[in-house]
Amino acid sequence: xxxxxxxxxxxxxxxxxxxxxxxxxxxxxxxxxxxxxxxxxxxxxxxxxxxxxxxxxxxxxxxxxxxxxxxxxxxxxxxxxxxxxxxxxxxxxxxxxxxxxxxxxxxxxxxxxxxxxxxxxxxxxxxxxxxxxxxxxxxxxxxxxxxxxxxxxxxxxxxxxxxxxxxxxxxxxxxxxxxxxxxxxxxxxxxxxxxxxxxxxxxxxxxxxxxxxxxxxxxxxxxxxxxxxxxxxxxxxxxxxxxxxxxxxxxxxxxxxxxxxxxxxxxxxxxxxxxxxxxxxxxxxxxxxxxxxxxxxxxxxxxxxxxxxxxxxxxxxxxxxxxxxxxxxxxxxxxxxxxxxxxxxxxxxxxxxxxxxxxxxxxxxxxxxxxxxxxxxxxxxxxxxxxxxxxxxxxxxxxxxxxxxxxxxxxxxxxxxxxxxxxxxxxxxxxxxxxxxxxxxxxxxxxxxxxxxxxxxxxxxxxxxxxxxxxxxxxxxxxxxxxxxxxxxxxxxxxxxxxxxxxxxxxxxxxxxxxxxxxxxxxxxxxxxxxxxxxxxxxxxxxxxxxxxxxxxxxxxxxxxxxxxxxxxxxxxxxxxx
Amino acid sequence: xxxxxxxxxxxxxxxxxxxxxxxxxxxxxxxxxxxxxxxxxxxxxxxxxxxxxxxxxxxxxxxxxxxxxxxxxxxxxxxxxxxxxxxxxxxxxxxxxxxxxxxxxxxxxxxxxxxxxxxxxxxxxxxxxxxxxxxxxxxxxxxxxxxxxxxxxxxxxxxxxxxxxxxxxxxxxxxxxxxxxxxxxxxxxxxxxxxxxxxxxxxxxxxxxxxxxxxxxxxxxxxxxxxxxxxxxxxxxxxxxxxxxxxxxxxxxxxxxxxxxxxxxxxxxxxxxxxxxxxxxxxxxxxx
Numbered sequence: 044x045x046x047x048x049x050x051x052x053x054x055x056x057x058x059x060x061x062x063x064x065x066x067x068x069x070x071x072x073x074x075x076x077x078x079x080x081x082x083x084x085x086x087x088x089x090x091x092x093x094x095x096x097x098x099x100x101x102x103x104x105x106x107x108x109x110x111x112x113x114x115x116x117x118x119x120x121x122x123x124x125x126x127x128x129x130x131x132x133x134x135x136x137x138x139x140x141x142x143x144x145x146x147x148x149x150x151x152x153x154x155x156x157x158x159x160x161x162x163x164x165x166x167x168x169x170x171x172x173x174x175x176x177x178x179x180x181x182x183x184x185x186x187x188x189x190x191x192x193x194x195x196x197x198x199x200x201x202x203x204x205x206x207x208x209x210x211x212x213x214x215x216x217x218x219x220x221x222x223x224x225x226x227x228x229x230x231x232x233x234x235x236x237x238x239x240x241x242x243x244x245x246x247x248x249x250x251x252x253x254x255x256x257x258x259x260x261x262x263x264x265x266x267x268x269x270x271x272x273x274x275x276x277x278x279x280x281x282x283x284x285x286x287x288x289x290x291x292x293x294x295x296x297x298x299x300x301x302x303x304x305x306x307x308x309x310x311x312x313x314x315x316x317x318x319x320x321x322x323x324x325x326x327x328x329x330x331x332x333x334x335x336x337x338x339x340x341x342x343x344x345x346x347x348x349x350x351x352x353x354x355x356x357x358x359x360x361x362x363x364x365x366x367x368x369x370x371x372x373x374x375x376x377x378x379x380x381x382x383x384x385x386x387x388x389x390x391x392x393x394x395x396x397x398x399x400x401x402x403x404x405x406x407x408x409x410x411x412x413x414x415x416x417x418x419x420x421x422x423x424x425x426x427x428x429x430x431x432x433x434x435x436x437x438x439x440x441x442x443x444x445x446x447x448x449x450x451x452x453x454x455x456x457x458x459x460x461x462x463x464x465x466x467x468x469x470x471x472x473x474x475x476x477x478x479x480x481x482x483x484x485x486x487x488x489x490x491x492x493x494x495x496x497x498x499x500x501x502x503x504x505x506x507x508x509x510x511x512x513x514x515x516x517x518x519x520x521x522x523x524x525x526x527x528x529x530x531x532x533x534x535x536x537x538x539x540x541x542x543x544x545x546x547x548x549x550x551x552x553x554x555x556x557x558x559x560x561x562x563x564x565x566x567x568x569x570x571x572x573x574x575x576x577x578x579x580x581x582x583x584x585x586x587x588x589x590x591x592x593x594x595x596x597x598x599x600x601x602x603x604x605x606x607x608x609x610x611x612x613x614x615x616x617x618x619x620x621x
Numbered sequence: 622x623x624x625x626x627x628x629x630x631x632x633x634x635x636x637x638x639x640x641x642x643x644x645x646x647x648x649x650x651x652x653x654x655x656x657x658x659x660x661x662x663x664x665x666x667x668x669x670x671x672x673x674x675x676x677x678x679x680x681x682x683x684x685x686x687x688x689x690x691x692x693x694x695x696x697x698x699x700x701x702x703x704x705x706x707x708x709x710x711x712x713x714x715x716x717x718x719x720x721x722x723x724x725x726x727x728x729x730x731x732x733x734x735x736x737x738x739x740x741x742x743x744x745x746x747x748x749x750x751x752x753x754x755x756x757x758x759x760x761x762x763x764x765x766x767x768x769x770x771x772x773x774x775x776x777x778x779x780x781x782x783x784x785x786x787x788x789x790x791x792x793x794x795x796x797x798x799x800x801x802x803x804x805x806x807x808x809x810x811x812x813x814x815x816x817x818x819x820x821x822x823x824x825x826x827x828x829x830x831x832x833x834x835x836x837x838x839x840x841x842x843x844x845x846x847x848x849x850x851x852x853x854x855x856x857x858x859x860x861x862x863x864x865x866x867x868x869x870x871x872x873x874x875x876x877x878x879x880x881x882x883x884x885x886x887x888x889x890x891x892x893x894x895x896x897x898x899x900x901x902x903x904x905x906x907x908x909x
Contacts, residue, residue, distance in 0.1 A: 282883020303697020
């Protein structure tokens with residue numbers, strides 16, 4: 044019996060690789076297993092190698108695994124590119140059609156199963172994916188009936204016969220594999236899961252759902268990998284709430300339209316990835332100086348320019364904090380789990396209205412696209428707080444004076460009226476302005492308004508600025524990360540503890556304003572600090588050095604080849620320090 | 622009821638004496654009063670440039686944004702609150718150079734706002750460079766040997782992009798301009814009004830006198846039918862775009878707001894921001 048398993052299916056893009064993974068994963072998720080998926084894909088629709096790696100476990104997992112137990116291959120390329128991940132007891136289940144060859148330097152076993160042939164005999168070669176699921180079930184000694192419900196949901200619309208045929212294909216794959224490989228087959232039986240029903244979703248879905256729960260009723264966006272799912276989800280869901288999504292002509296229009304809508308008084312969102320964020324930066328500056336609440340999602344991918352559009356990277360960090368000309372108050376939050384992606388996005392709308400500034404929700408490709416099992420979301424935790432939005436009737440202003448929308452206040456936050464409010468008329472401009480919004484170049488006013496704007500974010504209240512798992516008062520090592528490296532660090536930490544090291548883990552959740560006071564005690568009390576991030580220059584490490592200090596203690600471990608970290612990589616890099 | 626005086630504020634425009642934009646400002650104020658608006662229900666969104674300052678000179682909600690982006694901001698405002706009257710405005714550089722793509726797509730989208738372009742064929746605030754509306758041969762600081770690029774024809778461009786309301790005016794024809802802005806506001810969909818608004822400082826070619834000599838009123842063109850798109854296009858070509866009046870109006874095509882699936886009939890600003898638990902549970906169930 045094993046308590047976790049790593050399974051990968053690979054082939055050419057457009058061959059149904061994704062749906063094979065999907066059916067397998069959903070069925071196991073419903074049995075109560077925890078899943079964590081990783082999709083390897085390219086910026087093309089048909090052709091090119093693609094694979095879907097799924098980790099199955101009886102306990103929560105938030106990282107891809109070091110190795111692989113089962114590789115399902117629809118072509119030789121899949122074997123050649125992925126066999127090195129297989130451990131010595133691993134199994135390759137390959138379609139007999141392409142006459143699979145096992146590379147010499149592996150102890151894993153290869154079984155050729157006629158996926159295509161069996162499927163064709165049953166009616167259509169399209170069902171080869173189902174045969175492969177059947178073959179997998181044989182190796183796992185899994186009752187194939189667990190797939191019935193999912194198959195019915197997916198193919199039900201096409202009629203009972205199609206459902207029956209697909210189930211037959213799964214059964215045929217199961218039977219063939221069991222009979223032919225009898226005795227010879229290393230079965231991997233998974234321990235029984237707890238049977239609890241949990242959500243299985245990608246971070247982008249959680250972000251979009253968080254936006255809905257957080258009161259977002261308008262979105263303007265332009266399609267981009269890996270952020271488009273957010274727009275697509277809201278296009279499906281906003282009509283039921285009376286809201287709307289506009290797919291704009293470009294990223295600049297998306298951002299400025301969201302600004303217009305937010306100024307107009309609705310909670311508005313825009314979402315993109317690096318190239319889109321580059322285009323939005325001037326507008327973000329506008330939202331900063333005009334104090335318009337704005338929520339922007341940046342799902343990071345490999346940069347610069349088009350870079351690695353379908354790969355993991357963390358290289359937008361500094362750009363999101365500093366990226367606009369001039370200086371503005373801004374909040375940047377970085378969820379590290381799918382659950383946090385939900386809560387943080389909902390909360391971003393509160394922060395934007397309370398502090399009247401742009402709030403960037405920073406995600407990364409692996410968090411946004413890695414499909415995983417999610418603990419139940421507690422809807423009662425979501426609040427709607429609108430800050431100093433004026434709700435009561437206002438007194439008449441003498442002599443047609445303007446409302447003091449930019450009134451200099453102690454906390455820097457001014458009362459906010461929206462168009463349509465009587466006696467709330469004021470001017471809004473990206474030009475430096477006085478309290479009523481009228482342009483002013485007076486040096487005294489400039490300093491007053493700049494100070495006022497920055498005062499707003501001096502005392503940001505954010506629930507968990509730093510996630511801490513710090514069992515040691517004095518640690519040998521503090522590991523720091525942000526976004527989706529949470530799981531990989533947790534695993535490496537467990538192994539390091541077994542090695543006898545005292546390890547603390549901090550995950551930065553509020554990236555800006557930087558929670559230096561929260562992080563400092565952990566840095567101070569650790570002998571060494573290592574910062575794990577998917578970029579070349581160590582941007583988070585630099586931020587910590589800038590804001591917390593102790594540069595002599597801080598080592599960075601960077602990876603910028605497009606792939607997420609593996610637990611063994613982080614483990615061995617940390618060990619090297621001792 | 623509000624009068625045009627209610628749309629005045631105490632800000633003194635920083636335009637040059639004699640600038641065409643003064644009349645456009647006055648025309649918007651009069652038109653707003655004539656259609657029965659209260660100042661708080663009007664939002665004027667403008668771009669960057671001399672004319673972009675206009676949103677600060679009208680007593681209404683005003684948003685002076687960034688260069689070329691008045692249209693997406695204005696569309697966002699309208700989507701947030703469909704009860705507001707939204708006017709976007711700016712110069713020819715704003716609308717036909719840096720913001721051209723937004724102009725075309727706002728026309729296609731047909732959200733119910735009015736876009737007024739103050740067209741002076743020059744970049745004024747940056748002190749005299751060529752604009753996409755400058756004629757071939759036009760000498761400026763950036764084209765000392767004369768412009769070698771073709772000028773954009775915004776009215777023809779609007780017709781080909783699927784505009785449902787296209788008009789052109791001249792800033793001295795205050796009465797006509799007011800009537801066109803009123804018609805634009807009342808039009809259910811996107812209305813584009815290009816206004817020849819002379820720059821007295823940097824454009825010594827396209828002057829008030831030049832326009833008086835070269836413009837033809839469509840009301841003087843015999844048999845002109847502003848519901849006939851083909852006639853509109855042919856007339857624009859015949860007069861090299863130098864016509865004033867209502868060029869084209871199509872009232873058959875529904876506005877964007879009428880077509881958006883599920884879009885609330887009351888302003889989104891009045892939406893309930895909370896979901897109920899039942900609705901949330903349904904969303905969750907889709908991922909189980």
